[in-house]
Amino acid sequence: MKVYIDQQFVIDSKDENIIADEIEKQLEDKKRIISSQYIFNGESITGNWFQEIKLNADTDAQLKLVTEELIxxxxxxxxxxxxxxxxxxxxxxxxxxxxxxxxxxxxxxxxxxxxxxxxxxxxxxxxxxxxxxxxxxxxxxxxxxxxxxxxxxxxxxxxxxxxxxxxxxxxxxxxxxxxxxx
Known part of the structure; x- marks a missing residue:
């Protein structure tokens, strides 16, 4: 699965734990959180993006996440x-x-x-x-x-x-x- 955050490539992995760890690392100390709106394989979705990782980490899927300021x-x-x-x-x-x-x-x-x-x-x-x-x-x-x-x-x-x-x-x-x- 290829993962992007705010249009920047983050990781290409088939392991959901590695993907989750890398996403967490990307957000450390940035005072931003990931929005519930994301793009999965070109389709705009509102929901649980982490569920997409669990279900599709071992595929060639593409997940584009967007962050928002925590405040x-x-x-x-x-x-x-x-x-x-x-x-x-x-x-x-x-x-x-x-x-x-x-x-x-x-x-x-x-x-x-x-x-x-x-x-x-x-x-x-x-x-x-x-x-x-x-x-x-x-x-x-x-x-x-x-x-x-x-x-x-x-x-x-x-x-x-x-x-x-x-x-x-x-x-x-x-x-x-x-x-x-x-």
């Missing part, structure tokens, strides 16, 4: 997370209210599962931005939320969202706003 990516993460938190703060109270006043046995709404995905996204952003206080209690809170979702317990789900996750979102928002990226 730019982190600022975009911060902005996207801020926008998502505003949406959650707007919509979550309505979801909680519906949960408190729904007495049927229908399974919990798909929106709640989308909420879980959103929370996981926020947690990944917190990891990337090193928001330590945000990460302290999230594992247990997420586990509890998943358990009540699986049990279809609407009242407990509403309580968790209301008394644990809304304050967590406030803390997250405060930490995010206070974060200065340079």
């Amino acid at each position: 730019v990516v982190l600022k975009e993460m911060k902005e996207t997370a801020s926008e998502y938190i505003i949406q959650l703060e707007t919509n979550l109270p309505n979801v909680i209210e519906k949960l408190y006043h729904t007495y049927d046995n229908k399974p919990l709404d798909e929106k709640l599962y989308n909420l879980i995905e959103g929370i996981e996204y926020l947690l990944n952003v917190a990891i990337n931005l090193n928001l330590e206080k945000i990460l302290e209690s999230h594992d247990e809170m997420l586990k509890e939320l998943m358990e009540v979702l699986e049990a279809n317990d609407k009242a407990d789900c509403a309580d968790l969202l209301n008394y644990e996750w809304l304050p967590w979102l406030d803390q997250y928002k405060s930490e995010l706003l206070a974060l200065e990226l340079q």
Whole structure:
């Protein structure tokens, strides 16, 4: 597999570990990361470029990677997370209210599962931005939320969202706003 980074030839190897090591070496101390957009055998793709290496290292494939400045990516993460938190703060109270006043046995709404995905996204952003206080209690809170979702317990789900996750979102928002990226 031939690998290029920012249009410069990096390596031609059939060993995925050697390729990965060389890519890592190329990025050391450059404050850049590889974008999720890449070109594989002439086709523009957005996704997991490392998967292409795993699947195709032993072929004559061509992989063209593009880097981005780390600070730019982190600022975009911060902005996207801020926008998502505003949406959650707007919509979550309505979801909680519906949960408190729904007495049927229908399974919990798909929106709640989308909420879980959103929370996981926020947690990944917190990891990337090193928001330590945000990460302290999230594992247990997420586990509890998943358990009540699986049990279809609407009242407990509403309580968790209301008394644990809304304050967590406030803390997250405060930490995010206070974060200065340079």
